[in-house]
Amino acid sequence: MSNTQQRFMRRGTTLFYFLQKIAAADNVPTRPELGPTNATNLSDSISDVEGWSLENTPIDTPDLGSTFASSIPGEDKADNSSLTCYEDKVSEAIETLLSKGVTGFIVILRKGDVPGSKSMDVFPVRVGSRSPSYSTASEPAKFKVTFGITDEPTLDAAVPAKTV
Template sequence: MATPLQASVRYYRRAITKVLWVPTIANKNAPTRAELDAGTELSVEVGAMAGWQTTSETVPTPALGSRFTPVVGGAITAADSSLTFWASKDGDDIRQVLVREATGFVVWMDEGDVPAQTMDVFPVTVTSQAKVRELDAAAQIMIQVAITSEPAENVVIPAAATP
């Protein structure tokens, strides 16, 4: 008999997930605690998010000797991605941090900033600061990004530096 999958410990994302903007990471596959601490935590102002996942295409590999067409893994792509923030009436908001053409890393710590848990590191360039204009909603700014290279996924979060 097959071993059953262990039951997951389910959680509600709000107040747990951390999103960081980190201007510089030397190795996206192993960010240091100092690099992460030098970033800006965005979670407190994020009102919505879209994208932030990778997908793999498949490539058909037909053979004359069979009517079945098998496939192999192909190109890996990332969805168009954005973060939507609350706008401030005085303009002192995300527009001061994520300016158009800024390059850096968006770091997702889905289970929180907990050493030994995992994070995803997305190398990005900010492409726009779109003002979301709706009649009956609080003002927001949507930051759209281009994901510039393959994200590092399931990277172990480093421990805090010891004093």
């Protein structure tokens, strides 16, 4: 590995969007679909992220010829996924957008909005629950949204080019 690798911190770089629809069958949004009239950028409201990854459950394939239990790849499954967001004292826009039962897509630009970078993940989702987080600690008010991943996510898609 060369020393030219540019490491970065997710906070301040990675972007999370919620889209209600994506036209393409492969679930890769176009630049207009990522625009402010079609997508909601949740990034500034998020305090914590859980899940948003794909796991594989291997299948054991032991045989009589060996004491070693080999395995083959099995089903893919998305981790339980959630976003914890800050509450807004005067607006319920995000709470309304992410109400229980709402379907759509969480689009994650892992390396930020870098056109052509194959760092966009798209998760088809349905909101399973949205509930406030209560605390007596000196911390901001938050709510947690849990998502069911409803179909196979599209991983490592190219971020669309910016329109001129």
